[in-house]
Amino acid sequence: MNPKGRELGRARLGESETSRLRRSLFATSATTHAEALKATAQAFGKQCAVRSICTFTSSERGGNQVAVIEDSGDAFETREMVRIAETCGEGFVVFVKPNRRRVDPSTKSFKICLLTPGGGCHRTMLESMAIASLFDLVDRRPPDLPLLTEGSKVRIRAESIVEQVWQVEVSTEIDDLGCFWIEAPCPRIISQAPEMEVCEALNVNMLAIQTDLPIQVVECAARHLLVPVRSRRVIGDLDPHWELICEVCKLLHCEDFHVFSLDPSAGGHVHTRNFNPMHRMEEEAASASANAALVAYLHVNRILPIESNERIMCEQGYSCGLRSKPSKVFVKLQLEAGKSSSLIGVDAPGVTQQNSMSGDATGEAVTKERQMMKGSRYISNQMDETRFNLPDDYYQEQARRAIELQIKIEAAKRAGKVYKEEDKEPTAPAMLPPPLALPAPISSCWIGGTCVKFQRQEYKVKY
Structure with missing residues (x-):
C-alpha cells in the first residue's frame, strides 16, 4: 500500500500508530474499539483466514479457544499481527510460520508467534497455542510447513513479540492415540x-x-x-x-x-x-x-x-x-x-x-x-515383622519375659521389698525401621x- 493510503488510515483513526498499537480490549470501551477496527478495515482492506480450535478437550464447548492463522510466507508484519489479534474473538491467537533458522534436515520444526487480544502473551499460555498449531498442521497439511502424522516428533520455536518479549524452543510429539504432547520445564x-x-x-x-x-x-x-x-x-x-x-x-x-x-x-x-x-x-x-x-x-x-x-x-x-x-x-x-x-x-x-x-x-x-x-490396609503383624526384621518367635519371647517379670515383682512384694530390674548392656544393636520411601x-x-x-x-x- 502506498504512503498516502497509510496516512489516510491514520487520519481516519484520529490517533498515532504507536498509540493505536497500545490500545487494548481491556482498557477501552466497546464502542470506541469497534469504531477503530472499522476505520482500520476501511483504510487497509485486507483479509485473512482464521481457524478456531479448542484445546485440552474433546468437546467444542470446553477447553481453551485458540485462533490459528497460517503465515507460510512471513507476509504479516508485527503491527498487522497485533491488529488481527485484536479483531479475533478467541482469547489466544497464534501465527504459524516456517522456521528459517538452520536446523537438522531430519528434524521437523516450525515457528509460532503468540499474541492475545490485549497484546502480549505470558509463558504459561504456550502449551495451549503449541498444541493448537500442531492440530492445525495435522488437519490441513499445508505444503510449505512440515508434514505431521501420528508418531511425529517436532521442535517448535515460540516467541512473544509485544509487551512481554520472550523466545523459547520446545519439543513436541504426537502419540499413536492422537494426543499432542509438549515438554515442560521440570517442576x-x-x-x-x-x-x-x-x-x-x-x-x-x-x-x-x-x-x-x-x-x-x-x-x-x-x-x-x-x-x-x-x-x-x-x-x-x-x-x-x-x-x-x-x-x-x-x-x-x-x-x-x-x-x-x-x-x-x-x-x-x-x-x-x-x-x-x-x-x-x-x-x-x-x-x-x-x-x-x-x-x-x-x-x-x-x-x-x-x-x-x-x-x-x-x-x-x-x-x-x-x-x-x-x-x-x-x-x-x-x-x-x-x-x-x-x-x-x-x-x-x-x-x-x-x-x-x-x-x-x-x-x-x-x-x-x-x-x-493413616491406619490403612498396610498395617498388620506380618507387615510389622517384615518392616522391623523381627525373628519368628519374637512375640512369644516377649510374652514369656513379661510373665517372668510379673512373677519376680510379686515375689519381691511378698518379701517386703521393691523389685528393681538390673540394668544390662544391650548385647545387640537396636534394630531401627528402614527410612521413609523417598x-x-x-x-x-x-x-x-x-x-x-x-x-x-x-x-x-x-x-
Missing part, C-alpha cells in the same frame, strides 16, 4: 504459603482446606500457588476476592491460585480450578503448566502413587464462570530412580527436610508410609491433550 517446590491469607483470598474458612496437605508454591514455567481443598463441591462454590488474590500472589512472587481436590468427577485423578487475575483473565479453562506443577507436587509430597511415564489426568473448567468449559489436561513425569537431585528450591522456608531429599521410590512405594500412618527425582515433564474444531471452524477477519 520445583519453592516455598510454603500462609494458610490464613490464602483462606481470606479464597473467601473460605479453614474447614474447607485439607489441612493434612501443604499449601506450596511450585515452579513450572511460572510459579503457581497450589491449594488443597476437601471436595470438588468446595471448588464449585468458590467466590474469591480478586484483589486479595493479587496481593497474595505479589507477596509470594507467584502467578495464580491453583485450587485442587482429590475428588474427581469425570474419571480423572484430581479436580482443579485456576484463578489468574494477574494476567487479565479471572479464570482459565485449562492451565497446562499449573497442572504439571500439581502432579509434581503430588509425587514429591507422596500423596498419589505415580509411576514413571504414567498418564495423570487433571480435570478443570467444570466451574469456570457462568458457563462450564470442561477440560482434561494429561501430565506424565519421567522418573529416574537413584539419581541425586533436589526436588526443592534452595529458598524454600517452611518445607520439611524430609521432602527435600530424593530417593528411588515410584508408584505405591511412595505412598506406603502415608497409608501406614520419591524418585523428576528428569522430565510432559503435558498433553486433545483438540477439536470449534463450531465456526474458519472465518475471515479484516485488518
